Amino acid sequence: MFIAMLLVCNVYATETCMIAQDSWGPYATEAECQKRIAVMMGDVKEIAPNTFIKATRCELVVKKGTPT
Numbered sequence: 001m002f003i004a005m006l007l008v009c010n011v012y013a014t015e016t017c018m019i020a021q022d023s024w025g026p027y028a029t030e031a032e033c034q035k036r037i038a039v040m041m042g043d044v045k046e047i048a049p050n051t052f053i054k055a056t057r058c059e060l061v062v063k064k065g066t067p068t
Helices: 030-047
Strands: 002-010 017-021 051-060
Touching: 002 030, 030 051
Parallel strands: none
Antiparallel strands: 002 017, 002 051
């Protein structure tokens, strides 16, 4: 399972960045996660035009088993 994340930075203060983590996932495949990242990037550009995407990541989430 994968979670989509973006590192979003301010154009005017490039050291000011935040992590945007998707709340719709996790996704079964990395390909699905990458598709979601593309949608998120478009949304960020529309909502916050004074930002840029510095990095993207599909983070693998490992589910832990039930303790015995």
